[in-house]
Amino acid sequence: MASHDTPTPPGCHGCGGEMAKAKKVHANKRYCEKCYARLFKRRMCSSCGHFARLPIFDQSAHCSACERAGPCVRCAKVDFKIGLRTQYGPVCKPCRPYFNVPEPCEVCGRLSQRLARSKSTGLRRCPSCSGPAKGTCPSCRRHRVLISGEDGSTACEPCTVAISHPCDTCGKQMPAGRGRECEICEWLRVFHKRLAINVKGFSSDHITELFSQFGEWFLASVGAHKAALNINVHYRFFAVLDSNWSAAPSYEQLLQHFGAAGLRKAESPMRFLTETGVVTIDVQLRDEHTEHRRLAAILSEPSSRWPAQLLDEYVSVLKAKMEQGLTDLRSVRLAARAAVNLLENAQLKMGELPTQKSLQSFWRGSPGQVAAVAGFIGHLNRRHGLELKVKPDARWLSQARRQKAERELVAMLSETAEGDFEGRWIVRALAYFHDVTRASRKKLIFQPQYYRDVAGYSVTHEEKNLWVPSVSSYRRGEPPG
16 A cells, blocks of 8 residues: 555544544544543553553453453464454454455445545545556566566566575475465465364354364365365355254255255355265255246246236146146146246236137247147136137148248347357257257267358268258358258
């Protein structure tokens, strides 16, 4: 931080007057010299028995020597200059900023705990906005002010003055700009410090031991750098275990609390619990929970009351069949998905029901869901006395599929060829030219090939060699042969 940036001095808490420097700081409140003489009188400390000037308004206050006793509550340092006194104990000066409430920088707007007011501009600035421009040194990887050398290369001042020296911890040679520790040893120290701080946040000895074991496992799995950056993130998962069960719960309990999606986010902790045998994953239970979640999301999609009522009636019938063992949860979910799509396409008003015309419109736009929506159409016929045709004519359906494939191909002509554009084009071209509706992009085997002077691809699908034109042949105006 630039030397001309100084903290903003608040007023005296006793009299409210302005002061350049506080005579006494007690309980995070600052007092001027007059209020110190008026409010702090000499009496015996209740902790050590020695005499000291203590506040008359706080009979439980201790002397400065007692308040300094004990390690820093954040870094556990013993010999230090006190920077803050908290209800948990003393804090050293280097750890003092971590107890500040983050506030936005008046220059860049980012939240920071190290704001200081500039004497030149009067703005409260974060360290990044103070001082000259900085960059990452290519040698030591520190973010510092860089100096340009005669050969045009840039480096920080320590790396420019000296080339390298041994690490104080492991003895290996390292860039001079690293200081006393090499990068690996520094990340190891940061990881062990954060791990030691986190284990103090659990009330259960069992979870404390489990998190310590996870930390060592995580360090061995991903290395010191990634482990140090992510150990605080994984603490939240174990904190939930500590607050809810105080022990390692069963997989069913974890699934009920986090859900399958939440457990996927906690990939590393779950992998640790699985590999160490603490938790056994029930794949069937997980899949069932996922299907329930997806079905609930589908049932919440209708925005109007009437389509929602029609959907609930149909799903209730399907669930009754599921209880009888006539269908499974996945089939219920797929059938409900098709029913929602039909209701959304039909745009029904209160009391209206799908007509054959709206049904044909849905079939034309989604020919792949003809079979899935047949059950819902049959339900509407039985429940509401309709006479809708459950399935279209095979020839009509084939034509609808081809028209949809054509629309998709035409839409791709206006796209830019980015990402997996080539694979997506071939899949849609197979559907249009060869009626192949279930081709997988990941399993495609193809190579460029001209046919009758038209650019295209030779595609191997289910041991058959098929040819499709490339998008470039259409964009150049060449008709495929």
